[in-house]
Amino acid sequence: MGVSHIKLNKRAANNVIKLAIVGFELQSKTAMDLFFMQHQGSYGLVSAEHADVLIIDMEHPAVKPIIEQYRDSRPIIAVTATENQFSGFETLRKPLDGKRLIKAIDQAVDNYATAGVASDQSTVNSVSSEGEKAFQEYQKRLATGRQAMADYKTLTSDRDLSSSQVRKRFQLDQENASVTPYKTVSDDGVASVETADSNAVESQQPVSAPVEAPVELKTAEKRPQDVKAKLSYQMVYECCGNAPDVDMHEPDQRRKVFFKEDSTLLGLLQQAIAEGEAQNVAVEITGLPGTLAYLNEHKKFMFDFSEDLLIPLALTRFGYQELTLKERPDLDLNRPSLTGSKVSLIESDEMIWKLALWTSKGRLNRDIDPEQPYRLTSPLDFDRLLVIPHATTISSLWGRHSLSALEVVKVLKIHQRYVFSFMTAAFALGVFR
Numbered sequence: 001m002g003v004s005h006i007k008l009n010k011r012a013a014n015n016v017i018k019l020a021i022v023g024f025e026l027q028s029k030t031a032m033d034l035f036f037m038q039h040q041g042s043y044g045l046v047s048a049e050h051a052d053v054l055i056i057d058m059e060h061p062a063v064k065p066i067i068e069q070y071r072d073s074r075p076i077i078a079v080t081a082t083e084n085q086f087s088g089f090e091t092l093r094k095p096l097d098g099k100r101l102i103k104a105i106d107q108a109v110d111n112y113a114t115a116g117v118a119s120d121q122s123t124v125n126s127v128s129s130e131g132e133k134a135f136q137e138y139q140k141r142l143a144t145g146r147q148a149m150a151d152y153k154t155l156t157s158d159r160d161l162s163s164s165q166v167r168k169r170f171q172l173d174q175e176n177a178s179v180t181p182y183k184t185v186s187d188d189g190v191a192s193v194e195t196a197d198s199n200a201v202e203s204q205q206p207v208s209a210p211v212e213a214p215v216e217l218k219t220a221e222k223r224p225q226d227v228k229a230k231l232s233y234q235m236v237y238e239c240c241g242n243a244p245d246v247d248m249h250e251p252d253q254r255r256k257v258f259f260k261e262d263s264t265l266l267g268l269l270q271q272a273i274a275e276g277e278a279q280n281v282a283v284e285i286t287g288l289p290g291t292l293a294y295l296n297e298h299k300k301f302m303f304d305f306s307e308d309l310l311i312p313l314a315l316t317r318f319g320y321q322e323l324t325l326k327e328r329p330d331l332d333l334n335r336p337s338l339t340g341s342k343v344s345l346i347e348s349d350e351m352i353w354k355l356a357l358w359t360s361k362g363r364l365n366r367d368i369d370p371e372q373p374y375r376l377t378s379p380l381d382f383d384r385l386l387v388i389p390h391a392t393t394i395s396s397l398w399g400r401h402s403l404s405a406l407e408v409v410k411v412l413k414i415h416q417r418y419v420f421s422f423m424t425a426a427f428a429l430g431v432f433r
Helices: 004-014 024-036 061-070 098-122 124-153 162-171 233-240 251-257 265-279 308-312 348-360 391-400 405-412 417-428
Strands: 019-023 043-045 055-058 075-082 090-093 209-210 283-286 292-295 301-302 324-327 342-347
Touching: 019 024, 019 098, 024 043, 024 098, 055 061, 075 098, 090 098, 124 283, 124 308, 233 348, 233 417, 265 283, 265 292, 265 308, 265 348, 301 348, 308 348, 342 348, 348 417, 391 405, 391 417, 405 417
Parallel strands: 019 043, 019 055, 055 075, 075 090
Antiparallel strands: 209 342, 283 292, 283 324, 292 301, 301 342
């Protein structure tokens, strides 16, 4: 910390603070990126190695090594949705807004400079050599700053691509993509969520089988009732997001928690099931980077591309007639007739449940009234369905009582995002009344 005053003096001359954004979800990081691009004269976004100030999402479990590495060499802004205070850092509560973020950056820089000057005064004999070294390092950062900013912009991708771009990218990736097993439980290969909101819950994976005649279905092994694997942070984020709770009585905040099912893959899946049952024929959803079809006779979905691609597809808004339904009487469980080298088979309720969670990502289907009481008409089988934090508790409560989503949040004292994701998925399965 003895070199902070040199960094700040150089910053005053250059008038640009180099920032690194660490641990945030893509949507938040993209929003911050756009915000700081509007203030390029004062702030620049670079990697953590080249940054003057680090902005860190403290709820992300992967940021701990970065904090340990840089806590004594950079000002750090600790962003949190909790009431925790982080000693030595400038603490900033979610949700973020531009004015508070800029104020926190300035405060972090000033506090760090003050601490650095005090440290310098107590180590007079070492200031000269440390300061000279820091100055040289900073000069190197000046030389590489613009390149780092360009690299950052190149590497920062936006998952809200147009659907045509999504399909093109997926088709290119498909050459090397493999079907990800998604149904067996691993107790030691999955990172745990290091937050108070995270329950140790089951990680599930889809069945995959080579295209052969016949296609053999694999059944998930039953685990002991008291053995549960832990969901990774990434899986929880994909299903529930990490947005903070909002005031549902404020119209501007309330709008943030809803999404339209129209023009989503989830909506097409439900239409495929309805048409397949009505026409008694297999139905394919065309326009995707591979074949995805509903086999009405077996109540299963079949697809020949990696399930990893379903996650961004679930968040994509498709244009008019970009995805269509096509009857496929040639598709059969024992004669798939697919072009891919491998196919995956998954029960229709498992597929709908997963797609609804990924589409919701902590939001609520606009067709659902969060103040309207609901009750589950049938139990949910979490031996098969993808489990999210608090899923069994929410299911038990809604199975015994008729409650609104907001009442469930209040009774269980959990984040809205878990209840909204659960309710959207259960609503998609049609198990609410």
